Amino acid sequence: xxxxxxxxxxxxxxxxxxxxxxxxxxxxxxxxxxxxxxxxxxxxxxxxxxxxxxxxxxxxxxxxxxxxxxxxxxxxxxxxxxxxxxxxxxxxxxxxxxxxxxxxxxxxxxxxxxxxxxxxxxxxxxxxxxxxxxxxxxxxxxxxxxxxxxxxxxxxxxxxxxxxxxxxxxxxxxxxxxxxxxxxxxxxxxxxxxxxxxxxxxxxxxxxxxxxxxxxxxxxxxxxxxxxxxxxxxxxxxxxxxxxx
Ligand SMILES: Nc1ncnc2c1ncn2[C@@H]1O[C@H](COP(=O)(O)OP(=O)(O)OP(=O)(O)O)[C@@H](O)[C@H]1O
Numbered sequence: 354x355x356x357x358x359x360x361x362x363x364x365x366x367x368x369x370x371x372x373x374x375x376x377x378x379x380x381x382x383x384x385x386x387x388x389x390x391x392x393x394x395x396x397x398x399x400x401x402x403x404x405x406x407x408x409x410x411x412x413x414x415x416x417x418x419x420x421x422x423x424x425x426x427x428x429x430x431x432x433x434x435x436x437x438x439x440x441x442x443x444x445x446x447x448x449x450x451x452x453x454x455x456x457x458x459x460x461x462x463x464x465x466x467x468x469x470x471x472x473x474x475x476x477x478x479x480x481x482x483x484x485x486x487x488x489x490x491x492x493x494x495x496x497x498x499x500x501x502x503x504x505x506x507x508x509x510x511x512x513x514x515x516x517x518x519x520x521x522x523x524x525x526x527x528x529x530x531x532x533x534x535x536x537x538x539x540x541x542x543x544x545x546x547x548x549x550x551x552x553x554x555x556x557x558x559x560x561x562x563x564x565x566x567x568x569x570x571x572x573x574x575x576x577x578x579x580x581x582x583x584x585x586x587x588x589x590x591x592x593x594x595x596x597x598x
Contacts, residue, residue: 359384359540365414367400374400375563387535390544391551392560398544399437402513406434433507435515439494443487447497458505472500475530477523492518510541548584559587566590
C-alpha cells in the first residue's frame with residue numbers, strides 16, 4: 354500500500370540487461386508540492402520520471418502514484434507529462450496540436466477554447482497560435498509541449514527539464530504558474546540540472562549516477578551538508594558517495 358504521498362518510490366531499480374541505470378531509489382512526494390529531481394546529465398532523472406509517468410516498468414521495487422501502483426492506464430488522465438523530446442506534429446499549427454491533444458483527453462469544445470487561450474499565454478505563444486510548428490524554434494516547441502502538459506488541468510504534473518533554453522523572464526512566469534497550480538493542490542515533479550532552479554522547489558532529491566544522494570527542503574539539504582549553496586551541497590554529497598569527477 355502507498356502512504357500519504359502523491360508519488361512514492363520504494364526500493365526502485367531499473368536495468369537494461371546488465372546495465373543498471375537506477376539503484377535503490379526511495380522517493381516520497383507529498384500532495385500539492387513542487388518537488389525537484391536535481392542531477393547532472395545522464396544521472397537517471399528522465400528514467401525515474403518515465404517510471405513515475407507509467408511509461409516504463411521498474412525492474413524491482415514499487416512505484417505508487419495517487420495511491421495506485423504504476424503503471425496504471427486509468428491514471429493517465431490525471432497526469433500531465435512533458436517529456437524531454439517533443440511529441441508534436443510539425444505540419445499542424447500550435448492550436449491544432451493543442452486541440453488534437455485536448456480531444457484525446459476528452460476536453461469538451463467550449464472549455465477547450467478557454468484552456469487553449471490560458472495555456473498559450475502561460476508559455477507566451479499567443480501570437481504564434483496559428484503558425485505551423487515547422488516554423489517554430491526548438492525553444493518554442495518546448496514551450497508548446499509544456500502548454501500541452503497542463504492543458505487538461507491534471508492533478509499531477511511531471512515535467513522533464515521544462516525550462517531548458519527558456520528566456521529568464523518567461524521562466525519566471527512559468528514558475529509563477531507552477532506555484533499557482535501547486536497552491537490549488539496540483540502535485541508537480543520537475544527535473545532539472547540547474548542548481549538555482551532547485552532552490553525554487555519546496556522539496557528536492559539530488560541524484561547522481563543512478564542513485565539518490567540526499568532529499569529534503571533546499572534549506573535542510575544545505576544545512577545537512579553544512580554549505581551555503583545547493584551546488585556546494587551537491588559536491589559535498591557526491592564526495593560522500595565516493596564519486597570523483
Ligand atoms: N532505453 C535505454 N536503454 C539503455 N540505457 C538507457 C536507456 N535509456 C536511458 N539509458 C541510460 O540510462 C542512464 C540515465 O539516462 P537518463 O536519460 O535517465 O538521464 P538524465 O539524468 O535524464 O539525463 P539527461 O538530462 O541528459 O537526459 C544513461 O546512462 C542512459 O544512457
